[in-house]
Amino acid sequence: MEVKTFKSGAHIPHYKSYTEDKPITRLSSPKEVIIPLLQHMGAPCEPLVKVGDKVKIGQKIGESEELFSAPVHASVSGTVTAIEPRTVPTGDKDDCIVIEADDGPQEFEMKQVRDPETVTVEEYRECVREGGLVGMGGAALPTHVQTSPRQPVDTLLLNGAECEPFLTCDHRLMVEKAEELIKGAELKMKSIGASKTLIGIEVNKPDAIEAINKIIEGRDDMEVVPLAVKYPQGFKSHMIKAATGRDVPRGARSAELGCIVRNVGTTVAAYEATIYDKPLIERIITVSGPRVTKPGNYIIKIGTPLAHVLKECGVEELEGHKVVNGGPMTGLAQVDLNAPVVKNTTGVLVLPPEMIPEEGFTDCVRCGKCVERCPVYLYPNHISTFSEAYLLEEAEEWDIMDCIECGICAYSCVANRPIVQMIKKAKQKIQKKHKAKQ
Amino acid sequence: MTQPQLASTPAPHLKADMRISTAMRDVMIALLPISLMAIYFYRGYALLLIAVCLVTAAVTEVIFRKLLQKPISLNDGSALLTGLFVALLYSATTVWWTAAIATFIGIGIGKELMGGLGWNRFNPALFGYVTVFLLAPFLPFLNVDYTPWEVGVVSQATPLVMMHQGMEMPAWWELFVGFQGSGAMAELSPLSLLLGAAYLFYRKHIYWQTPLSILATVFVLTLLFGENPLMHLITGGLILGAFYMATDWVTSPITGKGKVIFGVSIGLLIVLFRLGLPPTEGVAFSILIMNAFVPLIEKLTKHPSFSEPKQASAL
Numbered sequence: 001m002e003v004k005t006f007k008s009g010a011h012i013p014h015y016k017s018y019t020e021d022k023p024i025t026r027l028s029s030p031k032e033v034i035i036p037l038l039q040h041m042g043a044p045c046e047p048l049v050k051v052g053d054k055v056k057i058g059q060k061i062g063e064s065e066e067l068f069s070a071p072v073h074a075s076v077s078g079t080v081t082a083i084e085p086r087t088v089p090t091g092d093k094d095d096c097i098v099i100e101a102d103d104g105p106q107e108f109e110m111k112q113v114r115d116p117e118t119v120t121v122e123e124y125r126e127c128v129r130e131g132g133l134v135g136m137g138g139a140a141l142p143t144h145v146q147t148s149p150r151q152p153v154d155t156l157l158l159n160g161a162e163c164e165p166f167l168t169c170d171h172r173l174m175v176e177k178a179e180e181l182i183k184g185a186e187l188k189m190k191s192i193g194a195s196k197t198l199i200g201i202e203v204n205k206p207d208a209i210e211a212i213n214k215i216i217e218g219r220d221d222m223e224v225v226p227l228a229v230k231y232p233q234g235f236k237s238h239m240i241k242a243a244t245g246r247d248v249p250r251g252a253r254s255a256e257l258g259c260i261v262r263n264v265g266t267t268v269a270a271y272e273a274t275i276y277d278k279p280l281i282e283r284i285i286t287v288s289g290p291r292v293t294k295p296g297n298y299i300i301k302i303g304t305p306l307a308h309v310l311k312e313c314g315v316e317e318l319e320g321h322k323v324v325n326g327g328p329m330t331g332l333a334q335v336d337l338n339a340p341v342v343k344n345t346t347g348v349l350v351l352p353p354e355m356i357p358e359e360g361f362t363d364c365v366r367c368g369k370c371v372e373r374c375p376v377y378l379y380p381n382h383i384s385t386f387s388e389a390y391l392l393e394e395a396e397e398w399d400i401m402d403c404i405e406c407g408i409c410a411y412s413c414v415a416n417r418p419i420v421q422m423i424k425k426a427k428q429k430i431q432k433k434h435k436a437k438q
Numbered sequence: 439m440t441q442p443q444l445a446s447t448p449a450p451h452l453k454a455d456m457r458i459s460t461a462m463r464d465v466m467i468a469l470l471p472i473s474l475m476a477i478y479f480y481r482g483y484a485l486l487l488i489a490v491c492l493v494t495a496a497v498t499e500v501i502f503r504k505l506l507q508k509p510i511s512l513n514d515g516s517a518l519l520t521g522l523f524v525a526l527l528y529s530a531t532t533v534w535w536t537a538a539i540a541t542f543i544g545i546g547i548g549k550e551l552m553g554g555l556g557w558n559r560f561n562p563a564l565f566g567y568v569t570v571f572l573l574a575p576f577l578p579f580l581n582v583d584y585t586p587w588e589v590g591v592v593s594q595a596t597p598l599v600m601m602h603q604g605m606e607m608p609a610w611w612e613l614f615v616g617f618q619g620s621g622a623m624a625e626l627s628p629l630s631l632l633l634g635a636a637y638l639f640y641r642k643h644i645y646w647q648t649p650l651s652i653l654a655t656v657f658v659l660t661l662l663f664g665e666n667p668l669m670h671l672i673t674g675g676l677i678l679g680a681f682y683m684a685t686d687w688v689t690s691p692i693t694g695k696g697k698v699i700f701g702v703s704i705g706l707l708i709v710l711f712r713l714g715l716p717p718t719e720g721v722a723f724s725i726l727i728m729n730a731f732v733p734l735i736e737k738l739t740k741h742p743s744f745s746e747p748k749q750a751s752a753l
Binding site for chain 1: 446447449450454456460556687692
């Protein structure tokens, strides 16, 4: 088995054993869901309902006319009790639709409405758009935007790397829903005109590789690409480089490189949206942490408050802990447990105090770990020092804008420097500066 | 659920265990075999010198950081390590205040006044040592003969001097394992230094490029000039310099290519000093000279970003 990868990166303890063998199960439906009107990159939705309205599970409740947007749907049946700013995973207060669930059944009815054999490309695209699909691996880019690439695309690249520690939701999905995944890939291939599907999976998920290989056996248009277990293997640029060998120059969109990268969860969700008319109202989320009593891979409704998730998973003591929405390398530390899980929530992690890195840092001592490991071959040492001193032009000269914010530099820093934070801040300033110039 | 106080520091939420203090501690551990060898050979003389340098290092760092109104950073261990390095650069019978002054200069001027750990252009221990070496001819009190008590210490020519003057050399294995007349404490047992270096490789604090390119350059050049290359490798400060001094994070290039250029240049200079100039302090001078060129080397060896468009192939 030839294992592919990219140069640099690092092995990070992966803490996946808490949940990698836990089958996908459904978490109880909460009494109240909080649906943010902006859960994607792009324009926020306008509410389609008002306070007091009765809504049904799967009903579209928010939409925008902008191209870069994705509608949002009710994840429970019940009554709209508020449309107001609420805490979202970023810690900000954004407009949300709050729905109080009624006592009826709260499971979406999976009734086949289209035949995967006969569904047209137009129908597929419409379903993906109407279903509110976004990149569920983290980027949350509206999926329909990339379902109609202008350039011809030869390869569909399914991203099942799941390189972030703790997370196993994609892993379990590939094991348990391999068939839907491959059917979803067929739909997607048809819609972009690709002739080949590559499925990139890190080799620490042999059961996922096996499950998929069983289904695609004998096909020459689909192939599993085993990838080295290395962070950040699952980042789009590095997935492309590893699986296809193609360079990913700055500013190039993946379609220009002849491939489209799609998270495995999104692929299955798009399939369900097309065949069952099931919008993106729930997703698989890994709930994990060394002291979580019932860690697992749960189907959780979008909008479920973190407090509900944690209570159901047997988390009681939280004082001084860190609750992360997403993976431990790039996820968001939560400040308010009333914040909901959203479309790109891959994990809810509870890190006990002894796992939380100390604060406080010193000057760079040039140990070189960050340079050695940076997957984009930058000099985080120089860039962070420039960013710290607001030397934005120097930071730009050292290619700060190429940074993919994977966090490996800060993870490795012997001086405990918050390198990614410094870079993020400087990047924002630089972007502002460029905008002002225009 | 009542709202608990949550930790909310930004991503990444995981961190590797390695810190500056861990690294400094590991280098101290790596220097344990050679320190023990020195104490074994020179007893009280070695102990006194090491103790004086450690105390001077700590006191100097505290004084300078207080004066510069910076937080005390003894915890990172870098000052103590510099102190130990300075001690080992001297022969055991050196008068203690000379080593103390070298430590003071190394840490006070070589490190703290240059901006503190991370900003120092020169290896602090070598900086202090060489400064004192250059001052010594003008300041006689730095060269006082100092033997307050008897410990059968034989004062004799160092192997490098013996080699330079064509004297008969001790057996190579004796020089390699432990030879009392070796001059600096760090020079008396290459084997002990290599044991420590192996630990540093294992802990990934140092990389092969710098030491290997120094040793290879010295080996090839001395061979070309008809010298005994093995003797050159195991005598003088070469092993200490190649594995411990030239690999100093702060004062050496970061990338592999840069480390090779740095190492080869140091090797060249060492041979130049050893064959063309008075044979002492060649390694120290060579490393300090190349320390100054690190920014240039880094500029020349800067690698392109992953996202840098590759040059279009010729059509």
